[in-house]
Every structure is written in C-alpha cells, then in structure tokens.
Amino acid sequence: MRKMLLIAGLAALAVVVPTLAAAEVPVPIETEVIDVPNDDGSALGVLWFWDGDAGLDIRVTVEADVTRDELDSYQLTVDETDLLQRAREELADRLGPILPDLYEATAQAAELQLRLRAAESEGNPDAASIRQEYWQQQRRATRLGRQRDKLWEWFEGRLRRPGGDYIFERAQTFDYLTATLDHSNWVPLAEVSGIGATLEEGVITWSPKSEAVERFGHHPYEPDKVYYAVGTYRALNPGMLSGSYTNEPDEIDYTAPRTITLNLEQGRTYNLRLVVERMQMDGDEWYTDENDRPVVLESATFDLGGGAPRVNFFNGAYFNNLIFAVGFAVIILIAIMLARRNPNMFIRRISGLEAVDEAIGRATEMGKPVLYLCGLDSLATLSTLAAINILGRVARRIADYDSDLVVPNRDPVVLTVAQEVVREAYIDQGRPDAYKEDNIFFVTDDQFSFTATTCAIMMRERPAANFFMGYYYAESLLLAETGASTGAIQIAGTDALHQLPFFITTCDYTLIGEELYAASAYLSREPMLLGSLKGQDLGKALIMVLIIIQTLLFAIHAVIALSNPGILQQSWDWLKLLVEPL
Amino acid sequence: MLFFKRQWPIIVAFVCGIVMWARYYIPTEQSQTLQDEFVRWARILFGFAAMLGILSLLHHHWNKIKFKRPGYGFSWITLVAFVIMALTGLLPISWQWIGFAESFRDLDGPHMYLFEYMFVPMQATMFSVLAFFIASAGFRAFRARSVEATALLVAGCIIMIGRVPVGDLITSGWTASIGGTDYSILPFAQVTDWLLNIPNAAAQRGIILGVILSQIAIAVRIIFGIERTYMGGGD
C-alpha cells in the first residue's frame, strides 16, 4: 500500500543537462524531482546522486524558477492601499511623541543596568542609589512600551480582515517579492524539511538530525535513496538587495525583517535547478572573507526539470497506525456487544476479593466494625466507580454477618451513591433493619482534614478490617500506616501507581491497577466494563503473540544462525512493517 | 427537548471524535486547519472548565458561611484571601504608593509578592510534611509481610541508598581484586542503574502497554456513546 502511494507520488524524472560544466565541481549522475508522498501538497522532493562523496567543500542549493504570477495573491487593492496609508500616518502621528522618550528610557535603563552590575560586584556603596535610578528608568520604559503596544494593537485591529488577512503584512510581502524577483527569478528554496537546515544569505546548509534522514522518506524503488523536501522560499528585504539595509526602526517603530518565508503554491509547476559550488576551505570549515561570507571558487548549475507539489489524501506512513486503531476499536465494540448478550463472560478469580470475606469474617468474630473508603476522587473517576461496585459486595457480606460498616466520604455525590448501594445490599440480604445510615457519612472535602478525621476514627473505634479502594493521593501513607498500627486487616485497591508501593508495604492485600477494574467488572457484570476488559485482553493477547513469535525467532536464530544468518533479519523486516512508527 | 438533553451530546461526541480521528490520516492543509481550529476552541473551553472549578469552590465556601456550617470561620479566610489575591492582579491601578512596582506583572508587584511569600511557602510545605510521616512509617508499618512486600522493600532500600551521594561513598572503599581489576563488592550505583533500566523499565513497559489499551478502550467507548459518565447525572 505504502509503495503504491509512493509510486503515485512520483512526478517527473529528468535527465541531467549540465549547463555550465566545470571540471572541479562534482556532477550529479542522476537527478529526480518528485512530489513528496504523504504530505499536504506543500513540498517537492529533490533527489540526486554523486559518484562517490561530494566532499566538505561542496555547497548545494536548490533553486526554483518563480514567476511573477505569484505576486497576484499579495497585490493590494486601491482601497486597501489607501487604508494602509492612512493608518500608517495616524500611527506615526500618535507614536511620534512617545518613541524618542521610549528609546531614551530603554538606553538609559540598559546603561544603568551595566553600572549597577559593576557596582554590585565591586561592593560599591552607590549600588543602592543606582538600583533606585535603574528601576525608575526601567519603569518609565515599561510604561511607554505599553503605550506603544496599545497603539500597535489598534493599528493591527484596523488593518486585519476576518480570516487572518493582515494588510500590512501583505503589502510588505508584495514589496519583498517584487524586489526579489527583480533581482533574479531563480529563488533559493529554503527549509529542507526533516533535516536540520539553516539558511544564511540565501544559501541552505543542512546537517541531518539524528535519524531524521532515515525517517523522512525513501525513494520509491530504491529504499536507500533519500530525497530532500523543499517547500518554501524566502523573499528578501529590498534594502538587503540594494545594500541599504539597516536594522533601525522606522517612523512607526517597525524593524523590517530580513526575509519573509513563502510557501510553494499547490498544483503550480516549478522548474528547479541545482547549484553546486566549490568553496574555499579553511581547515574543515569554509573560509570566510572580511564580510563574514564564504568564498566560492567554482560553480555550476544543473537543470532538474519541473514538478508541481500535489496534495495527498491519505498518509501512507500511518497505514499501520490505522490498522491498529481500527482493529482495537472493532475488537472492543464487538466484545461489549457480546458481553451485553452474555454477561457471564469468564474473568479469572481476583485473589484480593477472597481475602475480603476472610477479613469480614474476622471482624464479626471480634465484634468490631469494618471501615471502607471509596477514595478521594469524585464519581467521574473510574476507580471511584469500581470502589462503589466493590462496596456493594462488601455490604452484602457484612449484612449476613451482622457487624457495623463505617464509610467516611470526601465527596457529597459519592456519599449519596454509597448510601444507596449499602441500603440496597442490606435489603437484598433481608436485613433492612441492620442498615444504619449514620455510619455512611460526609466528613469534609479537604484532603488532609479528611485524612486526619479518618485516622482519628481508626484510632478510636479500632476497626478489625480497613478497605482502601478507589483513587488516593499523598494521604495513602497516613491512612495505611495508622490502620496498620491498630492491627487491622487491611485490603487496598487503587490505580494510583505512585501510591501503590505504600499500600503494598502496609496492607495485607492489594489490588494492583487494572485488577481493581477487573474486580469491579467481575462483581457488577456490567457489559460495558466486562466487554471492554475482554477487548483489552484480546489486545494484550496480540502483544503477547508478537513477543512469543519474536522470542522463537531469536531461539531459531541462535540455533541455525550459522546456516542462514539472514533469517532473523527477514522476519524482522516483515514485522517492522507492522510495528514501526514512521 | 429531551433529544437535546440526551441524544444530541452523544451525536456531538461521535462526530467530533470520528472527525478528529480520521483527519489524522489525511495530510491536507484543510485537515490540519481543522485540527488547529478544534485545538484552539478546546483551549478556550479548558479555560472555562477551569473557571468552573474555581466558581464551585467559592460557591461551596459561600454556602458554608451562609448556613453557618461548622468551621465557617475558616471559609471567611478563604474568601478574603481570594479577593485580595485576585484584586492585586486584576486592578489596573498603580501600586507605587505602597512601595510596590507599578504593575502586578513585575516581580516586585503586590501580586507576585503574595505569590512568593504566601503561595509558594504554603504549597511547598504541604507535601514536605510527608517526609516526617514516611520516616515514622518506616519504623511502624513497612513490614516484609510477604515475598512481594520483601522484594519491594529491598528494591526500595537499594534505590534510596544508590541514588544519593552516600551510596557512592560507602561502597567506594570496598573493592575486591580479581585478576588485577578492582571490582566493587557492593556496587550500589551499578545495581541501582540496572534495576531501573532493566527490570523496572520492563515492568513499566508492560504496565504502559496495558494502560494504553485501556485508554483506547475508553476513547472508543466515548466516541460510540457507550461511556457517558462525562455527561454527569440527571436526565
């Protein structure tokens, strides 16, 4: 499937035509321009091969022939030009009195900061007064800066159209692009996706990030070939092209950027060429002249042919993801459906649940109460629901035995549900008389006060068994430790992974993570819980099968490795298609 | 009306869920915009959802005061603290007259002052109290009751020693020379590293794979309208 898509994405195959052959520059022996597969139609892939290694001194740039049609989408209407002009003038008028003050305050604050730092490191006694002055200037600068920002906000609000179109930016892009195309219609394509690319003075240099090349994409027929994706080019500041560029802010406090990044247009055909240059070297680095620019010794250009970025409607790289996602979803939905028909699906015994009966039995023997907590979370948490389900079962056993069940609560909603469940359990067992509503009560909603009160109950009433089910936070330790010191049998069950260690060391039995859900599904027989548990089991079975296959292959490999060393690699290549995240 | 109360949210969840799921496999620009817009909306919604928590807490304390429930005096403290903290940040006035910086955003503004000298110490202390309780539980409750608890305690103690400088110190002197190479007799640091990188990573990976399956199960249940707890009770 993936291969098919890649083939479909292949756009053009060009024969190399060296237009300016120079002996010193390596000549690419084969080049191609393709549409990048699996992308949003914003990039072209360029691919070329040298005969051997090109060497460190070679600089490669991909350039595109950008036509003036591209300017159309940035052209301002007469009204818009007028609006921009007026907004600019008004902004300049209003900013005029502020800006000189602002620049002065900023400069002074910067200078004072330097003086302050010097004074502080010397231990100069003037430091305090300098600090005072510095803060004064800093505050003045902040205040003026805020006024300026407000004005800019006003300006932007006036020039922005719904949908994000900002006239100011569009006008600027138009100017930049016009100037750039006046200079030359061959524009360097920037941003080599997936590869650490930097653009300096219109030249791309790239260094593959770790594994990025491997991950990015491969040639459809020859997987070892890697292409470079080019999707954007930069329009240069007109001032930079004419040499008059300065970094100074203009009359409306705007510093014009050096470049503006533009996207290749979808569906438009671009002619590309490759510029190969040999640079003067300085050791392992390119030699740079006094203007900090590298020196080109030789150069040559090669036509690559044309190509149009085309949109793709399915990302083939995610095919395995789709298989897993749909597969799991279907399994879970079917399992829930089956559980609706047959609520007696098999779930293994949960050994913690057997300990429940033993603990209750002991409480009865000793004539002491049983304490049950549903956790500290609200009813929206899965483990709280599970705790309530288990509470029903515990209440039923206790109703049989005639001991007291004490349930302090932190959440008022959980409280009402807990009362309901316990009452029902007592009625079911034919003991409505033994139900004491006062024993299931609300304590307080704050974490540590709830804990303190519950601990006090444990110390005072000395229950023979404590149950901690549901979700717990840091208070788990306090509860379980106090319980252990009273000598009660303690059974805990939570999916709060960080609290589990404390329960395991202080309780006699602990339901770990998913065991709590399983126990709840086991007792409630609710199709949703049961089915989803079964569905997850099937997912786990799949993982286990994969692990077993891989282990067997490892064993086989170890035995027959000498006769056929490639066997593991082959099987892995096959499995990789399924599990490799691309 | 009942349709809007019951079925409509399920339809909304289904449509949103399926669309956001399917768009993952479609690489077009429009599909990306769709996700961006959803994500932006969700961000604003999250903001309001967080406000819900704040409002219900204030509501709770207000009620406590109104009906003079036990401990309502403390609720006054909460409300007054809230009002002061909120106003110091929201009021667009200059604070210089009481010696603060002009705006709350500055580090020496009144809002950040309260943050630094009240919020930070109280929140930081809240959980540090547990250090005392852990030490006392070490004496009173951490018992090797079963094989599992023993394994846990032993691993825990190795990590506790191996992950602080004292672990390197107490074992650095104890070496045995085998074939000319010095081997540490109690290489706490190495054992700790191994425990964390191999058995711990294996167990965590097993747990993670299970947790991911249950996350997917819940997501599927929500999308197909089987799981409805997020809707709350009522009709």
Add this chain to the structure above:
Amino acid sequence: MDFVNTILNLDRRVIYTIVGLLVAIPLIWPFSLPVIPTPETRGIYNAMDALPPGSHVMIAADFDPASKPELLPMLEALLAHCFIKDLKPHLLTLWPSGPGLAQQAIERQAEKYGKESGTDWCFLGFRYGTVAVILGMTSSITDTFVTDFYGKATSSMPIYERVSDIADMDYLVDIAAGATVEYWVVYAAEPEGVPMGASCTAVSATSYYPLLQAGQITGLSGGMKGTAEYEVLLREEYGQSFNIPTGDATKGMDAQSAVHVFIVLSIIIANICYFISLRREREERRKA
C-alpha cells in the same frame, strides 16, 4: 520493656525529632559529599551541550511550588546552560501555577547573562489545555501563544523570525511535576522528530525509564539528585569562567543522604524486631 518492644512502640515524636535534626545539621555544617552524575542526567546535559550556538530550545516548566526544591534549580541550571552556550530558550508552562516560578527563574538568569527578551529568549507564559497547547504549537507557536507572558505580540519578535513551530526546535526539555512528559513525547517529540529530555520529580522518575530505554528521550533527570547532577556538570565545565555558585540542589544532597540512611536503617531494624517479636509470640503460643 526490652529493646525489641521499645523499637516497635517508638514514639512518633522521637522519629520526627531525629529527621528534623538530620535535615538541619548538614544544612548548617555541610560535609559536602561528592555528587557523581549518572548517565541519565548526562543524556540531557550532553545533548544540550552539543547544540550549536543560536539553536532553539523549548523548555516547558510544568511544575508548581510544591516541587520547587526539586525542579526550580533544574530550570535555572538549564537556562544558565542555554545562555552560556548562546542557545535561545523558549520557556512556557502548561501548569496554571507555573508562571510565577518560571518568571522568577528566567528573569534572574537573563539579567545575570545580559540577555534580551524577544531576541535571545522568550517567556511564553501559560495557556490552558495541555494537549491542545502542545498540538497547537506543532502547527504554529505564535498562533498558540499570540502574546508572551508580558502581553507582547510574539509574531513581531525577532526570535520567531526563523522558527515557527515545534519542528523548528533543536531540543525540547520538559521539567515536569506531573504526567506532562507523556504528552510532550506523544504529541510533540515523536511526531515532529525533535530530540527531547525529561526532568521530573523523583515520584514519577521510574515511569519514564521505558521512554529512555526506547530512545524516545535522550536523558532523564529524576528529582533533586538529578538536578544536583546537572548543577555539578554545569559547574565542572563553566563554573570558573561564568562564576556559577554551588546550586541549591547540590547543597541539599548531604541532608538528603543523611535522612535516606536513617530511613533505610530504620526499616531494617524495625523489620528485624518485627520478626523477633513474631517468633516470640509463636514460642509463647507453643508454651501455652
């Protein structure tokens, strides 16, 4: 009462006092145990150190004052490392109570190394939504954080001239007190192919080892010890030339060690006593 019973029924207050003293004494009279960096922490340090000057690093300070001693020094060390190496940190937080500490840290470090907001660094502040925020930034940082923490429009900042989304970052670090590392890996680092490091509280350190194992994160710093290791690495290399004082986490390591030793000993002693008393009980029962 004999020794065994004394231990088993030791008053809480005795233990509290011992713990209090074991923390306080090393802080007043430190004995400076050597902190030896682990490969996990080196994983973050080396990745950061290998970045060329001018690289962009995104640092998420997803913690609140409750984990201040463990993670705030880490944030400061990372920021200092960035400024020393001329990297450009983009700081943000996904925790509503995070901005206060992050603001303190970045302003302190920026002032020390004389770096400008908007050019050398950017403090984006906080937005609600965790996953929504991360996903938003994978498509555009300046659209997700329209303004930075100080209310300034990000789109006009020089620092965002060359970078637009997370894929343009050269390294990600999440300093997390909760489960945000997972979200950063799932929604940012993996799909965008950006290397990432994680610094977390000790509580959640163990759950991230599978990520480290699988190479999904380059390094992992757990709790105050990890932070101390980072401080030590930074000081070893740049301490002299940049006048970096001993970090708070490094200073705390003596007290940490002392209490750890006490707790481990107490567990061992208490368990021995527990088994002795169990045997005694059994013997008494046999006699009776």
Add this chain to the structure above:
Amino acid sequence: MTIGEIIGIWVAAGLTLMMFSFIYRDNAFFKLGEHLYLGISVGYFVNIQYWQVLVPDVYRAIKVNHDFLALIPSILGIFILLRLIPSLAWLSRMSFAFYIGGFAGLAIPNVLHGYFLPQLFETLRPFDAGWAGNLNQLVILLGVFTVIIFFFFSLEHKNVVGGISRVGLFFIMVSFGASFGYTVMARISLLVGRFQFLIDDWIMGVIFRQGG
C-alpha cells in the same frame, strides 16, 4: 534587603511553621493555613485565567484579529459554567461532548503513534547489543511478557500461568520498589527545600542578618 522582603520572609516562615504543625496533629493553625492557601491559590488562578486565556484568546482574537469564530467556544465555555445552575446544567453536556469527544478521537491515533508503537517496536527489535546487552534485552522481554500475563484476566492464575504471572508480579514489585524509593526521596527533597528556606533565608538571613 528591603523592609518588604524582611516582612515577606517572616510571613513565609510563619506560614511554613503553621503548615508543619500538622505533624503534631490536625489543629486550628493548620486549618487556617490550609484555607488561606486555598484562597490565595484561587485568587492566583483567576489572574492566570484572565491574563493568559481571556485576554489573548478571546479579547485579542476578537478585538484585534477580528476572528469572530472565537465567540463560539466562548459561548460553549459559558455553557460549562451553567453546570452550577441545576436547571440549565444540561447545556454543559454540549461543551463537554465537544471536547471530550474530540480529544478521544485525537488520542487514539496519537497515543498509538507516540507511545504504543515505539514501545512495541523497541520490545520486538532484534537483539544486537553484545552478550550482556542481549541478556538484558531478554530480561526485558521476559518482564514485559509476564507483566502482561499478570494483567490478563481471561486465564485463571493456575499452574503454568500462575507461575508466569507470579514472575510478572515480581517484576512489578521491583518496579514499585524503585518508585517507593524515589517517592521517599521526593518527599525528603521537599523537606530539605523548606529547611533551606528556614535556615538560610529566615534564621541566617533575617534573624542573624548574615550573607545575602
């Protein structure tokens, strides 16, 4: 040190001690501190909410960017707040359905791609790490397999399966032990942090006026 800082440190130290008083037992000072903390934190969140959400995402989007689509989530957001009024609470379901449903859809492919597949890939990768590395890889394979068996509910834990799941439980216990050790470490770090404040900033810095 300014007067403000000195007062601040005294207040912070007082509050720290107030919170520590919980060690003795639950008392009025602790409750006072707890409620004060609650109020302060809620006041702080309201500010964050206002400056970091409402202003940039709603106010700025509409006023400056003329992006009127931002009104829809704002209305849905107000629906969420209606949960506090019982008769209108059902409106909030619309908003919850929107984002909970959407995130459920987002989560499935993303979690598979970012977490599930990489972890599975790493588990199944052929061994090529030398003798010790391969042995470790085997241990990991064994660990993952047995842990999954432990959490597998369709087979009774008897005989072979029982044995395997017990091995899995052992792996889990080692991992929990590690997490236990680390949790202890975390709590103590916090205590050390508080003592650093009390000793360095308060006692040494303010009471004895040493250092800075």
